[in-house]
Amino acid sequence: MTIEEENTPDTFSVLDVCVSKKAIETRFGCRWDQVARLTDRHTMVVQSWLASRSPRAERLENEGTKVSSTGLNASILNAALGAEFPSDTSNAEISETIESVQNYFAERGVPWRWWLGPFVQPSDMSERLERAGMKELFRLAGMATVLPMELPAINPEVRVRLATDRRDLQEASRIRREAFKFAPGAALHYFDDMADDWLSGDPARLYVGQVSDGPIAGIGALTMGEGVPGVYVLATLPEWERQGIAKGILTRILSDAKAEGHRLMAMTAGREASPLYWKFGFEPIFEYTLYTER
Numbered sequence: 001m002t003i004e005e006e007n008t009p010d011t012f013s014v015l016d017v018c019v020s021k022k023a024i025e026t027r028f029g030c031r032w033d034q035v036a037r038l039t040d041r042h043t044m045v046v047q048s049w050l051a052s053r054s055p056r057a058e059r060l061e062n063e064g065t066k067v068s069s070t071g072l073n074a075s076i077l078n079a080a081l082g083a084e085f086p087s088d089t090s091n092a093e094i095s096e097t098i099e100s101v102q103n104y105f106a107e108r109g110v111p112w113r114w115w116l117g118p119f120v121q122p123s124d125m126s127e128r129l130e131r132a133g134m135k136e137l138f139r140l141a142g143m144a145t146v147l148p149m150e151l152p153a154i155n156p157e158v159r160v161r162l163a164t165d166r167r168d169l170q171e172a173s174r175i176r177r178e179a180f181k182f183a184p185g186a187a188l189h190y191f192d193d194m195a196d197d198w199l200s201g202d203p204a205r206l207y208v209g210q211v212s213d214g215p216i217a218g219i220g221a222l223t224m225g226e227g228v229p230g231v232y233v234l235a236t237l238p239e240w241e242r243q244g245i246a247k248g249i250l251t252r253i254l255s256d257a258k259a260e261g262h263r264l265m266a267m268t269a270g271r272e273a274s275p276l277y278w279k280f281g282f283e284p285i286f287e288y289t290l291y292t293e294r
Helices: 021-028 032-050 091-108 125-131 166-179 192-199 245-259 274-279
Strands: 011-014 017-020 058-060 066-069 078-081 113-116 134-146 158-162 204-211 218-225 228-236 264-269 283-293
Touching: 011 283, 017 021, 017 283, 021 032, 021 134, 021 283, 032 066, 032 078, 032 134, 032 218, 032 228, 032 264, 032 283, 058 091, 066 091, 078 091, 091 125, 113 125, 125 134, 125 283, 134 274, 158 245, 166 192, 166 204, 166 218, 166 228, 192 204, 204 228, 204 245, 218 245, 228 245, 245 274, 264 274
Parallel strands: 078 113, 228 264
Antiparallel strands: 011 017, 058 066, 066 078, 113 283, 134 264, 134 283, 158 204, 204 218, 218 228
16 A cells, blocks of 8 residues: 555554544654655664665666666665656656666566655656566555553563674574575675674664574664664574564664664564554554566
């Protein structure tokens, strides 16, 4: 579903959850569209940054969408983000841009995704992508929460700390690769290839988590975009799931953001992960629809 500000109903569905604009406005203290626009701008800035963290990274300059590619064989790390064509852009020009983006990724030889969010121009961009041979892959909820907030209890044996060295980054690369089921050999050194980005704390800081004295088994990042902190790359090794590592990392991220005086936090989540974030006070605000090549 693509949401247009001027005709958004008072209630609508995000991943089958009923969202009330009035409830959002009451909780956040501002209009729904203000929360949605800030959350969307934050997400687009951070996703563009994440898709440029590689020695082979490139950006494609064009009008209408932001294109970033790591050159890695993982679709989450190569993206065309949004659609903001000026109102006087011709149909031919939009079609040419879509084709140029498709050709760009084809030449790079990597899988990729086109993200469409709540505010697109033209409003029928999803139909244009489908006519260009793309299909809907899945949907994500754009979510936000107000800080400070009460945090749920976590497993007291879970230990969370900031990543401090290349060894931590190597483990983080392995965890993300396994948890996100990357293709064999893909993104083997995603974090450690750009060590300075992940150890400097600006715009991202990477956290690692473990149970007691066990191995590092989970990761998560607090990443800034548009002056707003967000939760990213939250992942746990399959054999360590359901032991509270993700909750522990999320609690640390929210606590640090609160201590630094932030009032809003953003993130995206799929249908399966959303219930975890609801427990931490995150509200669905709108949907992203992600498209891929047929």
